[in-house]
Amino acid sequence: MAALEGKELVFGLDIGTRSIVGTVGYQDGSRFHIVAQRAKEHETRAMLDGQIHDIGKVGATIAEVKSMLEQDLGRRLTQVCIAAAGRVLRTVTTSVEYTYGTDKEITSEDIYALDTMGVEQAFEEFTKNNDTEMQFYCVGYTAMRYYLNGYPMGNLEGHKAKTAGVDLIATFLPDDVVDGLYKAVETAGLQVANLTLEPIAAIQVAIPEKFRMLNLALVDVGAGTSDISITKEGTITAYGMIPIAGDSLTEILAQHCLVDFDTAERIKRRIGVEETIEYADILGLPQTITSQEAMELLQENIDRMTREVADCIRELNGDKPVSAVFVVGGGGMIPGYTQALAEHLGIAKERVAIRGEEVMQAISFDVENARKDSLMVTPIGICLSYYEQSNNFIFVGFNDQRVKLYDNGRLSVVDAAIAAGFPNENLFPRRGAAVEYTVEGKSRMVRGEQGEAAVITVNGQEADIHTRIQNGDKVVLVPSTAGEAAHPLLEKLPEMTEQLHITVNGVQVVLPKLAYVNGTQQLGFYEIQNGDEIQIRNWYTVEQVAQYADMPLGGGIFVNDTPAKADTRVYEGFSVRLEENGGDEAELQEAEETGNEAEQPLNLESEAGAEAGREWSAAGTEEHTRTQSVTEGGAKVQSRTQTEADAAGELQVVVNQQPVTLQGKSTYVFVDVFDYIDFDLGDSRGRSIVTLLNGRPAQYMEPLQRGDVINIYWQSR
Numbered sequence: 132m133a134a135l136e137g138k139e140l141v142f143g144l145d146i147g148t149r150s151i152v153g154t155v156g157y158q159d160g161s162r163f164h165i166v167a168q169r170a171k172e173h174e175t176r177a178m179l180d181g182q183i184h185d186i187g188k189v190g191a192t193i194a195e196v197k198s199m200l201e202q203d204l205g206r207r208l209t210q211v212c213i214a215a216a217g218r219v220l221r222t223v224t225t226s227v228e229y230t231y232g233t234d235k236e237i238t239s240e241d242i243y244a245l246d247t248m249g250v251e252q253a254f255e256e257f258t259k260n261n262d263t264e265m266q267f268y269c270v271g272y273t274a275m276r277y278y279l280n281g282y283p284m285g286n287l288e289g290h291k292a293k294t295a296g297v298d299l300i301a302t303f304l305p306d307d308v309v310d311g312l313y314k315a316v317e318t319a320g321l322q323v324a325n326l327t328l329e330p331i332a333a334i335q336v337a338i339p340e341k342f343r344m345l346n347l348a349l350v351d352v353g354a355g356t357s358d359i360s361i362t363k364e365g366t367i368t369a370y371g372m373i374p375i376a377g378d379s380l381t382e383i384l385a386q387h388c389l390v391d392f393d394t395a396e397r398i399k400r401r402i403g404v405e406e407t408i409e410y411a412d413i414l415g416l417p418q419t420i421t422s423q424e425a426m427e428l429l430q431e432n433i434d435r436m437t438r439e440v441a442d443c444i445r446e447l448n449g450d451k452p453v454s455a456v457f458v459v460g461g462g463g464m465i466p467g468y469t470q471a472l473a474e475h476l477g478i479a480k481e482r483v484a485i486r487g488e489e490v491m492q493a494i495s496f497d498v499e500n501a502r503k504d505s506l507m508v509t510p511i512g513i514c515l516s517y518y519e520q521s522n523n524f525i526f527v528g529f530n531d532q533r534v535k536l537y538d539n540g541r542l543s544v545v546d547a548a549i550a551a552g553f554p555n556e557n558l559f560p561r562r563g564a565a566v567e568y569t570v571e572g573k574s575r576m577v578r579g580e581q582g583e584a585a586v587i588t589v590n591g592q593e594a595d596i597h598t599r600i601q602n603g604d605k606v607v608l609v610p611s612t613a614g615e616a617a618h619p620l621l622e623k624l625p626e627m628t629e630q631l632h633i634t635v636n637g638v639q640v641v642l643p644k645l646a647y648v649n650g651t652q653q654l655g656f657y658e659i660q661n662g663d664e665i666q667i668r669n670w671y672t673v674e675q676v677a678q679y680a681d682m683p684l685g686g687g688i689f690v691n692d693t694p695a696k697a698d699t700r701v702y703e704g705f706s707v708r709l710e711e712n713g714g715d716e717a718e719l720q721e722a723e724e725t726g727n728e729a730e731q732p733l734n735l736e737s738e739a740g741a742e743a744g745r746e747w748s749a750a751g752t753e754e755h756t757r758t759q760s761v762t763e764g765g766a767k768v769q770s771r772t773q774t775e776a777d778a779a780g781e782l783q784v785v786v787n788q789q790p791v792t793l794q795g796k797s798t799y800v801f802v803d804v805f806d807y808i809d810f811d812l813g814d815s816r817g818r819s820i821v822t823l824l825n826g827r828p829a830q831y832m833e834p835l836q837r838g839d840v841i842n843i844y845w846q847s848r
Contacts, residue, residue, distance in 0.1 A: 140166070142200070142211045142324075143514035144193065145332075146312060148178045148354035148378060149396070149461070151189075153196040154510040155204060158518055164495045165511065168502060169199040176392060179355060179378075183311035190318025197319055210324040212517045213312055214332045214509065220358075220372045221267060221303045223253040228278070228296035237279075237287040237295060245287075246274055249299035257303055266306040268535075271328035271516075273300050275366040285365075302328050302370050310535065313526075322602070325517045330358035330370050332512030335519065336494070337457045337486050338362055348444045348453040350472070351509055352462030354378045357440050361447045369447035373439045377462030380429050380436075387428055388420060389413055402426060403466040426466060433471055441475035455482040457490075459508040525602035529553070538602075544587055545596040547606050557610035558596055560584045564616040568663040570626060577659070580614030621646050622655025626667040633671075634706040635680050642671055642679060651819045654831060656812045670700040676707055678830055686710040786841045799835045810843055818845040 138157045145152040155167040171192055177185040201208055227249045235241070250272050261267060277284050278296035287295055309326070316323055333351040346363040355378055359371040377399070385395035389412045401408045402422045409419050444453060456476070458469055463485060473480040488503040494511060496503060525538045529551040536542055536550050548558060563579020586609040587594045600606065621627065624646075631642040645668040646653055659665070674697040677684045687710035688695045701707055782793040784804070791807050793799050801824060805812070812820075822829040823842040 140204070140206070140208075141514045141517045142208050143510055143517070144196070144211050144213050144316070145329075145510040145513055146178070146183075146189065146193070146213060146315070148356075148376075149173065151192050151196050152506070152510045153200050154507070154514055155200055155208070156511075156514055162493055162495050163511070163515060164497050165501065166497050167200050167203045168498055168507075168510075169196050169203070170502075171196050171199075182308055182355070183315055186311060186315050186318060189315040193315060193319035193321070197321065209320075209322060211316060211321045212325040212327070212513050213316060213323060214327050214329045214513045214516070215304050215308055215312055220328070220370060221257065222300055222370050223257045223303070224275070224298070224300045225249055225253045225256060226296065226298045227252050228294055230294045231292065234291045234293055236289065236291050239288055241295065242277075242287055245277075245295055245297050246272065246299065249274070249297050250301050253299065253301035254303075257301075267303040268306060268309050269301050269303055271302045271326070271331045273331060273367045274298070275300055275368060300367065300369065302331070304328075306535075313535070327513065327516040328358070328370065329353070329356075329509055330360040330372075331367075332516050333358070333459050333509045334360050334362070334367060335512040335515040336508045337459050337490050337512075339490070339493075340365075343367070346448065346454045348448070348456045350440055350444075350456060350458050350460075350463065352376050352458060352460040352468070353509075354381075354462060357436070357462070359440065359443055359447065361444070361453065363448075371443045371447045373436075373443055375436050375439060376460075377465070379432055380462075380465060383429060383432055384425065388418065398425065399465065402429075422466075429465070430467065433465065433467055437468060437471040438475045440472060444476065452476040452478055454478070455484075457484065457486040459486055459505040461506050464505065525600075527600055527603065528605040530606070530608060542600050543596065544589065544594060544598050544600060544606055544608070547600055548596070548608060553608065554610075558585055558608075560611050561613040563614040566617045566619055566659055566661050568619075568659050568661070568665060570624065570665045571667065572664075577617040577619040579617045582612040582614040585609060585611040619659040620655065621648070621653055621657040621659060621665070624665070624667070627655065631669065631671065631701075631703050633676065633701055633704070635676060635682070636708055640676070640680060642676070644668060645671070645675075648819070653819065657820070658815045660815070670702045673697050673699045673701060673707060673709075676701055677709060679832070681834070682709050683711065684709065782835060782837055784835055784837070784839045784841055787843060793835070800831070801829045801833045801835060801841075802831045803835070804841055804843070808843070815845065818847050820844075821846045 140155050140157050143154045143156075145154075150170055150172040152170040153168070154165060156163050156165040158164075173188070173192055175185070175188060177183065177188040177192070183189050197208055197211075227245065229245055229248060250269055253272070254269055257267065275298040277287050278294075278298075279287055279290050279292045280294055281296070284290065312326070313323055330349060330351055334349050337349050338347055343362040344365050347361070349360045349362075351358040353376050355374070355376055357373050357376045359373075360367055361369040361371075381392060381395045381399050384390070384398050385392055388395060388398060388410065390398070390410060391413065394410055398408050398410055398420065402425045405422065407419050407421050408425070409417065412418050441452075444456070445451060453476070455478070456469075456472060458472070463469070469483040469485060470480050473483040476483070485505050486508065487505040490508065491503060491511070525536050525542065527534050527536065527547050529547045530553075532551050534547050534550045536546055545558065549555075560582040562581055565576050565578045567574065567576045569575065585596070587596065587598070588607045589598050589600060590605050594606075627644055627646065629644065631644065633640050633642065646655075646657075647666045647668065648657060648659070648663050671679070673688055673690065673695055674684060677697075684697055687708075688697065688699070689708040689710075690699050690701060691706055692708070780795055780797055782799050784791055784793065786804055786808050791804065793803055793807060796803070801822070821842070821844050822831070824830075824833060824835075825840050829841070
């Protein structure tokens with residue numbers, strides 16, 4: 132064993148339905164050297180049809196084979212290459228191309244990256260068409276053909292290219308098949324270094340690359356399954372499987388001879404070797420059966436099994452037979468198998484042959500009494516697959532959940548999260564609920580606040596979703612949060628920032644824009660709700676101007692020096708003249724007949740196109756305090772004041788049936804009341820605020836008098 136020092140040993144394990152075969156070797160140039168072989172049959176039927184049924188028992192048998200190999204080698208074995216039988220095999224053929232910025236010399240890493248792209252694309256395509264509830268994993272792939280700048284190329288390495296492509300066939304198996312293999316291996320104290328498919332492994336040995344120009348089929352007849360692969364035009368083109376193999380013959384012998392399964396297996400193996408086979412039945416009575424009798428007993432089942440294999444080969448080969456078939460595996464060694472398969476395929480019987488030592492020309496057996504028959508083709512191929520493709524799964528902990536991931540060499544936290552079914556929206560900060568509404572018929576939306584990002588650690592260290600992960604890592608991910616929902620206020624609208632400038636009796640007056648929500652006038656502190664329809668007025672009526680300026684409306688009304696009425700609209704830049712006396716009856720009559728021509732603005736925005744304005748509110752009392760005096764014809768009109776206020780500046784009013792004393796000012800307006808009452812202006816919940824002063828709708832900048840009766844409440848729409 133001193134010669135093995137410094138050698139990278141590859142441990143391959145063929146976990147079969149009847150037995151487990153372990154092979155250890157190393158690659159030296161173009162030759163693979165086998166330095167240890169061990170095999171052990173299952174003591175019970177712990178596996179059926181290529182699938183593990185009793186993980187504990189299979190794991191124990193693997194541990195025995197591992198222990199024997201370690202004794203032979205004098206070295207511990209910790210990693211192993213395995214193969215899965217294609218009991219529920221699915222395949223996907225796909226093509227990918229990668230474009231480099233400039234001419235690039237292709238390396239082995241580039242080829243691996245290209246293959247990985249193909250595998251990932253094949254998996255995406257397979258997932259879209261997966262019509263079952265089972266989770267599938269890629270267990271092997273074969274590059275059928277490479278392309279250099281669009282032209283077929285046998286080997287890309289060393290060439291310079293702007294684009295590289297590959298046609299690739301990927302194979303998939305259900306989670307329960309893969310998971311059972313991994314758990315059995317872990318039970319034996321091993322980690323999986325590479326996982327492949329049994330027909331992929333077998334073809335590595337049975338059909339060398341120089342023969343793949345021919346249209347050939349490889350049939351690996353095991354105990355539980357018959358795995359099939361097809362070659363032509365220099366590549367592997369298809370894989371398949373039928374769930375019938377050697378065990379189906381053993382079961383027939385067990386029933387006929389009234390023996391247990393192991394005894395029936397020994398009888399089957401002696402068919403054609405001994406003319407008369409002796410055995411004891413379950414009653415302990417000695418019995419015999421001739422090889423001829425046994426073959427007649429099995430002929431019908433051999434015929435059925437080979438017919439199904441032939442049908443599968445035709446299906447995989449474009450509905451036509453292949454030129455020749457290589458048979459490996461113990462199940463195909465039963466006399467008459469190759470001849471029956473040739474008949475069902477319609478090819479000469481010489482073109483269906485069992486392959487063994489003759490296909491192992493590149494294998495060196497550096498071990499005494501080495502086994503070199505067809506049973507060793509798949510175990511050796513499993514070792515060789517380690518060099519051909521790196522295909523493995525890793526296991527990580529994700530929030531106390533065990534997650535299995537296909538290892539493409541660049542796994543990160545986000546891959547583990549997806550595999551664990553972690554909601555994608557919980558990976559990233561989420562905004563609070565948005566509010567959608569319209570202003571002048573145009574849709575708007577205010578987004579909620581941004582939430583907190585997810586908190587991630589890998590093995591206790593701070594990480595993010597892009598942090599790379601490896602086998603055995605522990606990922607803890609605290610979900611991201613949603614931010615606070617949007618709470619847009621009416622006064623924050625851009626249209627509410629402008630004001631109207633008009634002249635009243637020769638005095639400049641500044642008016643805030645008026646806002647109507649769903650037809651009802653609202654204050655600036657109104658919280659906009661989903662679906663609200665908002666209209667911003669860029670005009671006042673004369674009556675509203677008079678109320679704002681606290682002037683009487685009983686006399687003559689003129690807008691832009693034209694007789695007008697109380698409901699005449701006043702726009703930006705307009706002038707309003709209010710006379711205390713009745714005015715000229717003829718002028719008023721003329722105003723009515725002309726339909727309030729003064730409503731038409733001169734070179735101003737129309738009502739529909741108006742943008743601007745901000746509702747006056749309690750937050751802007753000083754800014755919106757109306758002019759205290761208005762001059763008409765040189766006369767000064769005084770606004771009302773709180774003449775009843777006492778020396779201390781107090782004013783008593785009644786709010787919602789409760790007495791309230793306002794303090795600290797010489798005069799008070801309606802909005803001052805909100806500083807003295809417990810009324811949450813942000814709690815609208817889609818309702819409208821009602822404000823009444825002495826039983827009528829209140830103006831928010833309207834002065835208050837002692838004894839005023841005020842009512843403020845929410846009203847559902």
